[in-house]
Amino acid sequence: xxxxxxxxxxxxxxxxxxxxxxxxxxxxxxxxxxxxxxxxxxxxxxxxxxxxxxxxxxxxxxxxxxxxxxxxxxxxxxxxxxxxxxxxxxxxxxxxxxxxxxxxxxxxxxxxxxxxxxxxxxxxxxxxxxxxxxxxxxxxxxxxxxxxxxxxxxxxxxxxxxxxxxxxxxxxxxxxxxxxxxxxxxxxxxxxxxxxxxxxxxxxxxxxxxxxxxxxxxxxxxxxxxxxxxxxxxxxxxxxxxxxxxxxxxxxxxxxxxxxxxxxxxxxxxxxxxxxxxxxxxxxxxxxxxxxxxxxxxxxxxxxxxxx
Amino acid sequence: xxxxxxxxxxxxxxxxxxxxxxxxxxxxxxxxxxxxxxxxxxxxxxxxxxxxxxxxxxxxxxxxxxxxxxxxxxxxxxxxxxxxxxxxxxxxxxxxxxxxxxxxxxxxxxxxxxxxxxxxxxxxxxxxxxxxxxxxxxxxxxxxxxxxxxxxxxxxxxxxxxxxxxxxxxxxxxxxxxxxxxxxxxxxxxxxxxxxxxxxxxxxxxxxxxxxxxxxxxxxxxxxxxxxxxxxxxxxxxxxxxxxxxxxxxxxxxxxxxxxxxxxxxxxxxxxxxxxxxxxxxxxxxxxxxxxxxxxxxxxxxxxxxxxxxxxxxxxxxxxxxxxxxxxxxxxxxx
Numbered sequence: 001x002x003x004x005x006x007x008x009x010x011x012x013x014x015x016x017x018x019x020x021x022x023x024x025x026x027x028x029x030x031x032x033x034x035x036x037x038x039x040x041x042x043x044x045x046x047x048x049x050x051x052x053x054x055x056x057x058x059x060x061x062x063x064x065x066x067x068x069x070x071x072x073x074x075x076x077x078x079x080x081x082x083x084x085x086x087x088x089x090x091x092x093x094x095x096x097x098x099x100x101x102x103x104x105x106x107x108x109x110x111x112x113x114x115x116x117x118x119x120x121x122x123x124x125x126x127x128x129x130x131x132x133x134x135x136x137x138x139x140x141x142x143x144x145x146x147x148x149x150x151x152x153x154x155x156x157x158x159x160x161x162x163x164x165x166x167x168x169x170x171x172x173x174x175x176x177x178x179x180x181x182x183x184x185x186x187x188x189x190x191x192x193x194x195x196x197x198x199x200x201x202x203x204x205x206x207x208x209x210x211x212x213x214x215x216x217x218x219x220x221x222x223x224x225x226x227x228x229x230x231x232x233x234x235x236x237x238x239x240x241x242x243x244x245x246x247x248x249x250x251x252x253x254x255x256x257x258x259x260x261x262x263x264x265x266x267x268x269x270x271x272x273x274x275x276x277x278x279x280x281x282x283x284x285x286x287x288x289x290x291x292x293x294x295x296x297x298x299x300x301x302x303x304x305x306x307x308x
Numbered sequence: 309x310x311x312x313x314x315x316x317x318x319x320x321x322x323x324x325x326x327x328x329x330x331x332x333x334x335x336x337x338x339x340x341x342x343x344x345x346x347x348x349x350x351x352x353x354x355x356x357x358x359x360x361x362x363x364x365x366x367x368x369x370x371x372x373x374x375x376x377x378x379x380x381x382x383x384x385x386x387x388x389x390x391x392x393x394x395x396x397x398x399x400x401x402x403x404x405x406x407x408x409x410x411x412x413x414x415x416x417x418x419x420x421x422x423x424x425x426x427x428x429x430x431x432x433x434x435x436x437x438x439x440x441x442x443x444x445x446x447x448x449x450x451x452x453x454x455x456x457x458x459x460x461x462x463x464x465x466x467x468x469x470x471x472x473x474x475x476x477x478x479x480x481x482x483x484x485x486x487x488x489x490x491x492x493x494x495x496x497x498x499x500x501x502x503x504x505x506x507x508x509x510x511x512x513x514x515x516x517x518x519x520x521x522x523x524x525x526x527x528x529x530x531x532x533x534x535x536x537x538x539x540x541x542x543x544x545x546x547x548x549x550x551x552x553x554x555x556x557x558x559x560x561x562x563x564x565x566x567x568x569x570x571x572x573x574x575x576x577x578x579x580x581x582x583x584x585x586x587x588x589x590x591x592x593x594x595x596x597x598x599x600x601x602x603x604x605x606x607x608x609x610x611x612x613x614x615x616x617x618x619x620x621x622x623x624x625x626x627x628x629x630x631x632x633x634x635x636x637x638x639x640x641x642x643x
Contacts, residue, residue: 022420022461199414203478206372207428208401221418 029225032302039298042291049288053110056103061086064100065255081276090276092262093269098280101257106284108169108252109239109259112176113292116238117231119177124184125227129219131185132192133211143189150182162250172251176238187230191223225303232296236289243285259285312518313348313371313486317380318390320366320542324593338592340366341542343380345619350485353512353519355533355550357526357565361589363542364522368488371520372406373397384486402432405479409491411471415463422459425449425477432482444481452477452507469500473507480511487512488520493528505532526569530554535625538562541592541600544619548626558622558633560607599630607632 034040062068068091081090081098089098131142158175165171195201196219204214243260245251252258259281266278319342323335341363348354356364369375371382373389382389389400405428408414415424425445429436446456452473463471472492479487489508493501509532512519523529529536529550536553538545538561546559557563564585571577587604590596596603602612609632619627 019457019460022458022465024420024462025417025464199408199410200416202369202374203406203408203414203475204427205374206401206404206406207431208398209427209431210398213431217419218416222416 029302036298038294042294045291053107060100062097068095089280105257105259105262112242113235113239116176116180117234120180120184121231124181125188128185128188129192129215132189167253195222229300236292312350314383316345318344319379321378353533355529355536356522358539362539368490402482403485405484407489407492420460428482448477486518490522546628556635558628559630561601
């Protein structure tokens, strides 16, 4: 009936026990994510692709700028992919080593995607959260600016920019950075509107926490789940976007290259039987995009288990 | 006893715009709280009761400062909180803390309990060394009945009652002078309600806190508060000592409210007469002329529609806003 004396003393002792580690919502999401096989496989693939882009150059037998003049004219049978010649992926139409070029192209494509997503996450989230939190006129003004920027036919402006200011990677990054945050700002604002009416935000206001702290401490961590999901889905669309621009011949310029530019070159020579010149860049392109999509899907399921 | 908080003619109105109307059309005014006045002594507990939509929570939020008031004064230790700019106001916020109805919603799900409880301290005393912050959090957790070794846990790992204790600990860490409890127990089940209320009473006594306790459960208010204020459609109907108000209310609305509390004895419950309140609360967009309660009052007279009855002092800090008031013995709640 009554707990014995030892048990009561035990309860008293429990107060002095070591601190228990809590399970944060992030930890829960991590567990759910790692249970998703497709997402984990894709994550491993992404890791492999990233290390290919980072360390691949050390395995290349030729420098990415080296033109093998001995192959000119005999590219079709001497430039085929082979282990013996050291051209693992063959050579491109100018006699350069395609392996080294693919390493470089993958790196630049990944960088474009990640820079675009980073700009979106940082600028878009803070912009949207600020607009949503303050509300009223500030919100109206800030979101109308976004609407105006969105209504500009972007591809047209980017092409004009690249033509006028010269084609450079910096220009491309600038252009991608300028649009990528717009959608994110809208998403973040919408989420903020629901979060800012929660009681814990009211508590913070009542306690006297400054608005900037409230946004950073209470609002942003609570909308980060959706932001992360959207960002992982944004990376592949940025890569596709860059590839499209490069495919048009306006993006990354020689001697630099990206997957899109390589595919462009490959597509031109495909009809003459140089299948490897399109096959290898395309393979990396498709694998990267697929992996990002699967990881994004897995993250969405993990971070928002109610939505399934 | 000194007066800690003195509210004078406090009004809160909200602009209501019809959806889809032009931005330049004049919004309609919703009077959530009109001309409410009351005093709170240091160390006293004031209960505020009323139906849903009577403006209880709005009063609380106006005092705490999350909703701007549109008229009147809130004097807190001689400082008028209602007419202060936000920067000055932030300094005074440490003395007034609030406890909310939904215990889980009031805690940020991404922060640990330790961070949540420490937030007011870190905000107002940013130079406190981290070790001391932690020591104070642990001490307070023990004080409100939580094991201090749970300091790194997250809110979703706690039960409703425990979450409310976390909310109480957060409200107390700055040693405030006034705590406003907005229906702190209505979301909890009955056995936990009693624990939380007893904890609040104990803390109030030990720390010499003043408290405003909002509830729609009269028996709870009677148990905890020294004085009770009855609110109807944003206006004060009656204020009196809790005991007097629950045993001999003067205003017809208080009488109806008290008579509607069930008695846990079927024989007594069936036998007692009930003044029945018919209809709904009128819209605060268009409150009735004269006495706002006249549309549902069992004792309504033709003169009620003409003038708004003033709050009349009938002795012993008992105020009634009804010219036709008479004491009516009602069966006391939970005697």
